[in-house]
Amino acid sequence: MEGFATCKSEIKFGTDGWRGIISDSLTFENVRVVAQAIADYLQGINQGDKVFVIGYDTRFLSRQYAEECARVVAANKIKVFLTDKVAPTPVVSYGVKHLQASGAIMVTASHNPAEYNGIKFKAPYGGSALPEIITEIEKNLYCKPVKIMNFFEALNLGIVQYFNADEPYLNQVRRFINFDLIKNANLKVVIDPMYGAGAGYVRTLLENTSVSVTEIRGEKNPGFGDISPEPIAKNLDLLKKIVLEEQADIGLATDGDGDRLGAIDNHGSFVNSHQIYALFLRYLVEQRKWSGGAVKTFSTSKMIDCLVKKYDIPVYETPIGFKYICALFLKKDILVGGEESGGIGFKNHIPERDGILSSLLLLELMAAHRKNLREILDDLMNEIGPFYYERVDLHISNERKKLVLDLLRNNTPDKIAGIDVIKVETMDGVKCHLATGGWILFRSSGTEPVVRIYVEGSSPAEVQSVLKSGISFVEGK
Template sequence: MVINFGTDGWRAIIADQFTFENVAICTNATLDYLKQNGLNNKGIAIGYDTRFHSDKFAKLVATLASNSNFKTFLFDRPSPTPVLSHYVVSNHLDAGIMITASHNPPDWNGFKIKTNLGSSAPQSMIEKIQKRIDKLVETNTKFPTSINLTNNLIKFINPEIKYIEHINSIIDLDIIKSTNLKVIVDSMYGSGQGYFKKLLSGGNIELIELNGTENPAFPNIKQPEPTEENLKILSGFIKHNNASIGLATDGDADRLGIVDSNGKFISALDLFMLLCFHQLDILGKKGHIIRSITMTSKIDELAKLYGVSTIITPIGFKYLAPKMIESNALIAGEESGGYAYGFHIPERDGILSGLMILDLIVKSQKNVDELINILHTKVTPLIYERKDIHIDPSEKQKFAPDVLKQSAPKSIANLEVINVETLDGIRYQLENNSWGLIRCSGTEPLVRIYAEATTKSKVNSILDSLQKICSK
C-alpha cells in the first residue's frame, strides 16, 4: 500500500487505494502534525466536492478530528476548495481538509490540506506529514472507520454566506450585473455549481449554467478539467447562442477555463496574461507576479512593461503560495489554470478569476479576442501546447531531471539549446524565446511535455522531439 502526497495533496482511485482506511491514516497523520505544532486550539474546517462518497469521506475525517478533541467545522454541502480556504482564514482556524480529486477522472478522489493562511500545505509541512503516514503504513496501524457525528465538537456549516460577502467586498459586482453580457457557465458537475448565479443575480446580465447538477460520473467529459478537449460542448453552445463569453470551473472550482465569443478556447497562459493585464493596467495595481516554470514567458515581458518583477517557482501552489506570502505578491498563476490574488487568499480561485475576467471585459469595453490581440502587440505572440503521455508508475525514475540532464541534446527541433534547468522536471531554453519541458505529473501516472514557440509548426516540432527523448 502506497500513500504519496503529490503536487497538491494525495489522490488515488476510489476503493483501490482511496479507501476509508487510508483516509483515516492521512487524517490521523495530519492531526498529529497539527497537535505537535500547537495547531489544535482554534479548530479545523472540513469540505468536500461532488465526487462519489466525498461526503462520507469528509464525515469520517470529521469523526476522527472531533474524537481527537479538535473543534470541527463540517460543511453541510459540496463546496469549492477556495471556499474552504476562505472559511479557514475568515474564522481564524488552524487548518482545513478538503476531500477532492480536483480535475482527475471520475474514479479518483483526493485529500488536500490547507494551512491557517488558506494556502496549500507547503512542501516542508507535507514532508513531515508524509513521514507520519509512512510510519503508520509500515507498522500496519489501523484506525476506526465508523462515522459518528454526535460529538458536540462538530458543527455543521454553510460556508457560502461568508465567501459571497467577501467576494462582494473585493469586486464591484453591480457593474458587471448592470451590463447586457450573455455569459455561459460550465460547472462541469463540480462543487462550483450555482456560485456565479448567486453572485450575479438581480441585474441585466444573462447567465446560463451548463452541467450544474451533481453527477460523479462527469458525463460527456473525460474529466472535470477546463481544457479545450473538455469544453467543446461549451464552445458550441456559445456559438449557437451568440454569447459574450464562456466560463468553466473544474471539479473543485479552484481552476478556470474560458471560451471567447467566437467559441474559441483561450489557453491558461493567455488567460493569466489577461488577468495580469487587468490588475496592472485596468485597475492600476502594482506588485510581484508569481508564476510556475511552465507558465508562459510572455508574463515576464508584460511585467517589465509595467515595472514589476516575476518570481518563478516549481509547479504546484504548495510552491507558489509561500512565495505569494513572502513577497506580498499581487497575483500568481500556473499553467493548469489556477490563479490567486494577494488581496484575497494565497490559493487558486476559479470563481473569483471568472469574475475578474468579466470585470476586465466590462471596464475595457472589449471582448476577450480583442484584448489578446492588443496584448500581442505589447509582448511576443508565442504559441503554447502540452501533451500528456501515460506511463507505468514504475517508469518514473527514467524521467528524473538528473537522468535526462546527463543526455541533454545540443539542439531540439533544429533550435539551439541555450540553457537547461531542473527547477521542476527538465526545461530546455531554446533560441528565439522558445522552450520545451519534460516533467512527471505529481497527481497522475503521466509524463507531461510542454512547448512554447513563435509558430504552431515549431511547437509541434519541439513536442515531437521531446516525445522522442521520452521514448528512449
C-alpha cells in the same frame, strides 16, 4: 476506539495533497490514516484547541470520506466544522480564514479523472500547505493508532458541527469584484462547472445584474461525463458548442473543485491559462493601479516576463504547485500568482487558487475594456508579441517516466526539431530553451502515471514541430 491500519499502502502527498484511485490506494482505511496524521500534526503544533474545517467535492464517496475524516479528527478532541453540502476548495479555504480555524481537509482529486479521489490540507492562512507542513504530516503517517468515534455521537456531542461556508465566501467575492462595472455590461455568459463543486456559484453572484447566464454540466455526476474535469481545450467541446449556439460573449469553465479556470471566447476559441494570467496582470496594474510582484511556475509563459519588465515589478519563478506560489504570498508583496493549470491567486484575497473569483474578474475586465475577450487578447499580443502554447499528457508507466527524465537530465539533446538547445533548467522536470526564443519542458506528473510535455513558441508551426519531436523522444521512437 483505536486501531492501527493493517496494510501500509504507500501514501505520498504530491503537487497538491494526496490522491489515489478509489478502492485501490484510496481506501477508507487510508483516509483514516491520513486524517490521524493531520490530527497529530495539529496537536503537535498546539493547534488542537482551535476548530478545524472539513469540506468535500462531487466525486464518488467524497461525502463519506469527509465524514470519516470528521470521525477521526473529532476523536482526537478537535472540534470539526463540516460543510453541510458540496463546497469548492476556495470556499472551504476561505472558511478557514473566516473561522480562524487551525486548517482544513478538502476531500477532492481536483482535475484528475473520475476514478481518483484524495485529500488536500489547507493551512490556517486559508491556502495550500507549504512543503514543510506536508513533510511533518507525512512523518506522522502510521506512527500512532487511529482514533475514531461514532459520527452521530460526535454530532450529538457538538464535536462535529455542520456549517454553511457559502455566505462568508460570497461576501468576500462581492467585496473584491467591481459588480458595478459588470451589472450594466449586458454580457451573455455560459458557465461550465464540469459537474464539479463550482456549480451555481458564479450564477448566484451574477444575480441582480444585466448578465445573461446559462449554466451547463451543473448537476452532480461523479463520472464527470467520461472526461477529466480539467478546463483545458480538449475537455471543453460542449462549452464551445453552447457558446456558439447561444451567441454568447464568453464561456467560463471551472475544474472539479472550482479552483481553476479555462475560457472560451465568442468565436469558440479556447483562451488558455497563460493568456488569462497575462490579462489579469495587465488589468490589475493598469486599470486597478494595484502594486506588487508576480509569481509564475516553471511551466508558465514568457508573456509574464514581458509584462513585468514593462511594469518594472519583480517576478518570481517557482516549481510547479500552488504551494510554492502560496509561500511567496505569505512572505512578499505579491499582486498575482498563477500556474499553467489554470490556478490563479490574487492580492487582497486568500493565498489560494480561485476559479470562481477568476471567472468574475474576467467579466469585470471585459466590462471595463468594453470589448470582447478576443479583442482584448489581440491588443495584448500586438503589444508584447505572439505567443503560442500547447501541452500534451502522455500516459506511460512509472518506470518509463523515470527512465525518460533521467535520460534527459544526463544526456540532454543538442537540438530539438532541428532547433539549437541554448540552455537547460531542471527546477522541476527538464526545460530546454531554444534558439528561437521558445522552450520545451518535460515533467513527470505528481499525481498520475503521466509525462507532461509543455511547449511555447512564436508560431503554431514551431510549437507543433517541437511538440512532435518531444513526443517521439518520450515514446522512444
